[in-house]
Amino acid sequence: MTELPPELDGADLLCFAVAPNDSDFGFVQELDTPQDIAITALAICRYPGQPEQVCLFACDANRNIRGDLLYDSIEEAKTEAERYYQTGPLSWQSLQRPAQWSGN
Secondary structure: OOOOOOEEOOEEEEEEEEOHHHOOOEEEEOOOOOOEEEEOEEEEEEOOOOOOOEEEEEEOOOOOEEEEEEEOOHHHHHHHHHHHOOOOOOOOEEOOOHHHOOOO
């Protein structure tokens, strides 16, 4: 896995959760790729100039964004991520702990 960038797709990283114990949050498929791509991290980000909304990004092991959803608050994004991915409470980390994304 690569290290956590301070931004994803031009949006500032606010917090993130990594799938525990080398597991994943599920899989996505690309139209041009026959294999499943594991979602291993979730990131909540905010685009500059859009303080009223946040994005929940679903990321693969290389921290490529594989899906995104828009929410009105960080708490709403966290709650919906836990509901959507059926994980129960997640351990959300702030940007001050990027080692979590690199597997350290």
